Amino acid sequence: MQGMSLIVKKISQIMAPSIFILGMYVVAHGHLTPGGGFAGGVLIAGCFTLLILAYGSSKERSLVFKEKASLIESGGIFLFLFIALLGLIQGTLFFVNIFSRSNPGVPGALFSSGIIPLCNIAIGVEVAAALFAIFITFAIMRFGEKL
Amino acid sequence: MIEYILAVVLFAIGLYGVIVKRNLIKIIIGLMIMEYAVNLFLALIGYRSGGAPPIVEVGKNQIFVDPLPQALVLTAIVIGLGTTALLVSFAVRIFEKYDTFDVRKIRKLRG
Numbered sequence: 001m002q003g004m005s006l007i008v009k010k011i012s013q014i015m016a017p018s019i020f021i022l023g024m025y026v027v028a029h030g031h032l033t034p035g036g037g038f039a040g041g042v043l044i045a046g047c048f049t050l051l052i053l054a055y056g057s058s059k060e061r062s063l064v065f066k067e068k069a070s071l072i073e074s075g076g077i078f079l080f081l082f083i084a085l086l087g088l089i090q091g092t093l094f095f096v097n098i099f100s101r102s103n104p105g106v107p108g109a110l111f112s113s114g115i116i117p118l119c120n121i122a123i124g125v126e127v128a129a130a131l132f133a134i135f136i137t138f139a140i141m142r143f144g145e146k147l
Numbered sequence: 148m149i150e151y152i153l154a155v156v157l158f159a160i161g162l163y164g165v166i167v168k169r170n171l172i173k174i175i176i177g178l179m180i181m182e183y184a185v186n187l188f189l190a191l192i193g194y195r196s197g198g199a200p201p202i203v204e205v206g207k208n209q210i211f212v213d214p215l216p217q218a219l220v221l222t223a224i225v226i227g228l229g230t231t232a233l234l235v236s237f238a239v240r241i242f243e244k245y246d247t248f249d250v251r252k253i254r255k256l257r258g
Contacts, residue, residue: 032202033202034200034202038221038225059250107204131228134232137236138235138236138239140237141236
Protein backbone atom coordinates (compact mmCIF):
# COMPACT_ATOMS: atom_id res chain seq x y z
CA MET A 1 0.00 0.00 0.00
CA GLN A 2 1.53 3.31 -1.04
CA GLY A 3 1.08 6.55 0.81
CA MET A 4 -0.98 9.60 -0.04
CA SER A 5 -0.06 13.12 -1.13
CA LEU A 6 2.24 15.52 0.67
CA ILE A 7 -0.67 17.52 2.17
CA VAL A 8 -2.20 14.41 3.75
CA LYS A 9 1.22 13.33 5.06
CA LYS A 10 1.96 16.71 6.64
CA ILE A 11 -1.50 17.08 8.24
CA SER A 12 -1.31 13.53 9.61
CA GLN A 13 2.15 14.25 11.00
CA ILE A 14 0.74 17.30 12.84
CA MET A 15 -2.47 15.63 14.03
CA ALA A 16 -1.20 12.19 15.08
CA PRO A 17 0.59 13.24 18.33
CA SER A 18 -2.50 15.17 19.49
CA ILE A 19 -4.74 12.16 18.83
CA PHE A 20 -2.31 9.91 20.70
CA ILE A 21 -2.19 12.26 23.71
CA LEU A 22 -6.00 12.53 23.72
CA GLY A 23 -6.27 8.74 23.69
CA MET A 24 -3.84 8.45 26.62
CA TYR A 25 -5.83 11.13 28.48
CA VAL A 26 -9.13 9.28 27.96
CA VAL A 27 -7.55 6.01 29.16
CA ALA A 28 -5.98 7.62 32.23
CA HIS A 29 -9.19 9.44 33.22
CA GLY A 30 -11.42 6.43 32.59
CA HIS A 31 -12.72 6.33 36.15
CA LEU A 32 -13.50 10.07 36.28
CA THR A 33 -14.93 11.10 32.91
CA PRO A 34 -16.95 9.43 30.15
CA GLY A 35 -14.79 7.10 28.12
CA GLY A 36 -12.31 4.66 29.52
CA GLY A 37 -10.14 1.86 28.26
CA PHE A 38 -12.12 1.03 25.15
CA ALA A 39 -12.72 4.59 23.90
CA GLY A 40 -9.13 5.64 24.56
CA GLY A 41 -7.79 2.48 22.95
CA VAL A 42 -9.83 3.20 19.82
CA LEU A 43 -8.31 6.71 19.68
CA ILE A 44 -4.74 5.35 20.01
CA ALA A 45 -5.38 2.72 17.32
CA GLY A 46 -6.86 5.47 15.12
CA CYS A 47 -3.61 7.46 15.46
CA PHE A 48 -1.52 4.55 14.16
CA THR A 49 -4.07 3.75 11.44
CA LEU A 50 -3.96 7.36 10.26
CA LEU A 51 -0.16 7.28 10.00
CA ILE A 52 -0.14 3.96 8.10
CA LEU A 53 -2.81 5.22 5.68
CA ALA A 54 -0.98 8.49 5.06
CA TYR A 55 2.58 7.19 4.74
CA GLY A 56 1.93 3.68 3.37
CA SER A 57 3.65 0.49 4.39
CA SER A 58 5.52 -2.30 2.63
CA LYS A 59 4.39 -5.91 2.89
CA GLU A 60 7.29 -7.01 5.07
CA ARG A 61 6.89 -4.11 7.47
CA SER A 62 3.13 -4.77 7.71
CA LEU A 63 3.82 -8.38 8.67
CA VAL A 64 6.22 -7.18 11.39
CA PHE A 65 3.59 -4.70 12.61
CA LYS A 66 1.02 -7.49 12.79
CA GLU A 67 3.32 -9.72 14.84
CA LYS A 68 4.11 -6.90 17.28
CA ALA A 69 0.44 -5.86 17.57
CA SER A 70 -0.58 -9.44 18.38
CA LEU A 71 2.17 -9.63 21.01
CA ILE A 72 1.13 -6.35 22.67
CA GLU A 73 -2.54 -7.39 22.56
CA SER A 74 -1.72 -10.63 24.38
CA GLY A 75 0.34 -8.61 26.86
CA GLY A 76 -2.64 -6.36 27.58
CA ILE A 77 -4.90 -9.33 28.24
CA PHE A 78 -2.23 -10.87 30.49
CA LEU A 79 -1.90 -7.60 32.43
CA PHE A 80 -5.67 -7.48 32.96
CA LEU A 81 -5.69 -11.09 34.15
CA PHE A 82 -2.75 -10.41 36.48
CA ILE A 83 -4.58 -7.44 38.04
CA ALA A 84 -7.64 -9.66 38.51
CA LEU A 85 -5.52 -12.42 40.07
CA LEU A 86 -3.99 -10.04 42.63
CA GLY A 87 -7.11 -10.61 44.74
CA LEU A 88 -6.49 -14.34 44.78
CA ILE A 89 -2.81 -13.82 45.58
CA GLN A 90 -3.79 -11.65 48.53
CA GLY A 91 -6.15 -14.35 49.78
CA THR A 92 -9.53 -12.79 48.92
CA LEU A 93 -11.73 -13.19 45.87
CA PHE A 94 -11.06 -12.91 42.12
CA PHE A 95 -11.24 -9.29 40.89
CA VAL A 96 -11.39 -7.81 44.38
CA ASN A 97 -10.27 -4.18 44.48
CA ILE A 98 -7.30 -4.86 46.78
CA PHE A 99 -6.12 -1.23 46.92
CA SER A 100 -9.56 0.09 47.88
CA ARG A 101 -8.54 0.37 51.55
CA SER A 102 -5.21 2.15 51.02
CA ASN A 103 -6.35 4.13 47.94
CA PRO A 104 -10.08 4.81 48.23
CA GLY A 105 -12.19 6.42 45.55
CA VAL A 106 -12.22 10.22 45.77
CA PRO A 107 -14.49 12.05 43.27
CA GLY A 108 -12.36 13.97 40.80
CA ALA A 109 -8.99 12.64 42.01
CA LEU A 110 -6.81 10.99 39.35
CA PHE A 111 -4.84 8.69 41.69
CA SER A 112 -7.75 7.03 43.45
CA SER A 113 -10.19 4.11 43.32
CA GLY A 114 -7.70 1.26 43.63
CA ILE A 115 -7.23 -1.08 40.68
CA ILE A 116 -9.84 0.50 38.38
CA PRO A 117 -7.36 2.85 36.60
CA LEU A 118 -4.92 -0.07 36.23
CA CYS A 119 -7.69 -2.16 34.62
CA ASN A 120 -8.47 0.77 32.30
CA ILE A 121 -4.83 0.99 31.22
CA ALA A 122 -4.72 -2.77 30.52
CA ILE A 123 -7.94 -2.57 28.49
CA GLY A 124 -6.61 0.45 26.60
CA VAL A 125 -3.41 -1.38 25.60
CA GLU A 126 -5.40 -4.44 24.56
CA VAL A 127 -8.00 -2.56 22.50
CA ALA A 128 -5.45 -0.32 20.78
CA ALA A 129 -3.30 -3.30 19.74
CA ALA A 130 -6.32 -5.40 18.70
CA LEU A 131 -7.87 -2.70 16.48
CA PHE A 132 -4.50 -1.95 14.90
CA ALA A 133 -4.03 -5.69 14.28
CA ILE A 134 -7.44 -5.86 12.54
CA PHE A 135 -6.52 -2.89 10.33
CA ILE A 136 -3.05 -4.18 9.47
CA THR A 137 -4.49 -7.63 8.65
CA PHE A 138 -6.76 -6.06 6.03
CA ALA A 139 -3.77 -4.09 4.74
CA ILE A 140 -1.78 -7.34 4.37
CA MET A 141 -4.73 -8.95 2.55
CA ARG A 142 -4.37 -6.26 -0.14
CA PHE A 143 -0.91 -7.62 -0.96
CA GLY A 144 -2.50 -10.99 -1.71
CA GLU A 145 -0.84 -12.63 1.26
CA LYS A 146 -2.55 -15.75 2.61
CA LEU A 147 -2.89 -15.58 6.37
CA MET B 148 -41.49 10.28 21.09
CA ILE B 149 -40.10 11.77 17.87
CA GLU B 150 -36.58 10.51 18.78
CA TYR B 151 -37.78 6.91 18.88
CA ILE B 152 -39.39 7.34 15.44
CA LEU B 153 -36.04 8.68 14.22
CA ALA B 154 -34.30 5.51 15.46
CA VAL B 155 -36.95 3.37 13.72
CA VAL B 156 -36.49 5.32 10.47
CA LEU B 157 -32.72 4.80 10.68
CA PHE B 158 -33.31 1.07 11.23
CA ALA B 159 -35.62 1.00 8.18
CA ILE B 160 -32.90 2.64 6.06
CA GLY B 161 -30.46 -0.08 7.08
CA LEU B 162 -33.03 -2.81 6.39
CA TYR B 163 -33.66 -1.31 2.94
CA GLY B 164 -29.94 -1.48 2.24
CA VAL B 165 -29.71 -5.11 3.32
CA ILE B 166 -32.76 -6.23 1.31
CA VAL B 167 -32.47 -4.18 -1.88
CA LYS B 168 -28.75 -3.66 -2.52
CA ARG B 169 -26.76 -6.32 -4.34
CA ASN B 170 -23.23 -5.18 -3.51
CA LEU B 171 -21.83 -7.08 -0.51
CA ILE B 172 -20.09 -3.98 0.87
CA LYS B 173 -23.37 -2.03 0.74
CA ILE B 174 -25.14 -4.90 2.55
CA ILE B 175 -22.48 -4.72 5.29
CA ILE B 176 -22.97 -0.94 5.53
CA GLY B 177 -26.74 -1.53 5.84
CA LEU B 178 -26.13 -3.97 8.69
CA MET B 179 -23.94 -1.39 10.42
CA ILE B 180 -26.66 1.26 10.07
CA MET B 181 -29.21 -1.12 11.63
CA GLU B 182 -26.81 -1.83 14.48
CA TYR B 183 -26.26 1.87 15.15
CA ALA B 184 -30.02 2.49 15.05
CA VAL B 185 -30.50 -0.07 17.81
CA ASN B 186 -27.65 1.48 19.79
CA LEU B 187 -29.21 4.93 19.38
CA PHE B 188 -32.57 3.58 20.54
CA LEU B 189 -31.03 2.03 23.66
CA ALA B 190 -29.11 5.20 24.50
CA LEU B 191 -32.30 7.26 24.05
CA ILE B 192 -34.19 5.03 26.51
CA GLY B 193 -31.79 6.10 29.27
CA TYR B 194 -32.13 9.80 28.50
CA ARG B 195 -33.69 12.10 31.08
CA SER B 196 -34.60 15.64 30.10
CA GLY B 197 -32.05 18.04 31.59
CA GLY B 198 -30.00 15.19 33.05
CA ALA B 199 -26.31 15.46 33.83
CA PRO B 200 -23.72 12.83 32.79
CA PRO B 201 -23.85 9.88 35.21
CA ILE B 202 -20.94 11.06 37.37
CA VAL B 203 -22.62 11.85 40.70
CA GLU B 204 -21.48 12.17 44.26
CA VAL B 205 -23.14 10.56 47.23
CA GLY B 206 -25.63 12.86 48.94
CA LYS B 207 -26.05 15.23 46.00
CA ASN B 208 -29.63 15.21 44.76
CA GLN B 209 -29.50 15.77 41.02
CA ILE B 210 -31.03 14.40 37.83
CA PHE B 211 -28.69 12.27 35.71
CA VAL B 212 -29.13 10.03 32.70
CA ASP B 213 -29.38 6.27 33.17
CA PRO B 214 -25.87 4.74 32.87
CA LEU B 215 -27.05 1.15 32.39
CA PRO B 216 -28.11 1.45 28.69
CA GLN B 217 -24.85 3.31 28.02
CA ALA B 218 -22.80 0.40 29.39
CA LEU B 219 -24.97 -2.00 27.36
CA VAL B 220 -24.43 0.07 24.20
CA LEU B 221 -20.66 0.15 24.78
CA THR B 222 -20.63 -3.66 24.87
CA ALA B 223 -22.85 -3.77 21.78
CA ILE B 224 -20.46 -1.45 19.92
CA VAL B 225 -17.53 -3.76 20.70
CA ILE B 226 -19.45 -6.83 19.50
CA GLY B 227 -20.59 -4.92 16.40
CA LEU B 228 -16.99 -4.07 15.61
CA GLY B 229 -16.05 -7.75 15.81
CA THR B 230 -18.92 -8.89 13.58
CA THR B 231 -18.16 -6.13 11.06
CA ALA B 232 -14.51 -7.17 10.85
CA LEU B 233 -15.63 -10.80 10.34
CA LEU B 234 -18.11 -9.80 7.58
CA VAL B 235 -15.53 -7.66 5.79
CA SER B 236 -12.99 -10.50 5.89
CA PHE B 237 -15.64 -12.82 4.40
CA ALA B 238 -16.26 -10.23 1.69
CA VAL B 239 -12.53 -10.03 0.94
CA ARG B 240 -12.31 -13.82 0.63
CA ILE B 241 -15.39 -13.88 -1.66
CA PHE B 242 -13.88 -11.18 -3.85
CA GLU B 243 -10.65 -13.16 -4.12
CA LYS B 244 -12.57 -16.23 -5.31
CA TYR B 245 -15.25 -14.69 -7.57
CA ASP B 246 -13.74 -11.29 -8.52
CA THR B 247 -17.08 -9.60 -7.79
CA PHE B 248 -19.13 -8.24 -4.90
CA ASP B 249 -22.44 -8.84 -6.73
CA VAL B 250 -24.52 -11.36 -4.78
CA ARG B 251 -26.29 -12.55 -7.93
CA LYS B 252 -23.01 -13.79 -9.44
CA ILE B 253 -21.73 -15.43 -6.25
CA ARG B 254 -24.35 -18.22 -6.42
CA LYS B 255 -22.51 -20.15 -9.09
CA LEU B 256 -20.27 -22.92 -7.83
CA ARG B 257 -16.65 -22.40 -8.84
CA GLY B 258 -13.70 -24.25 -7.55
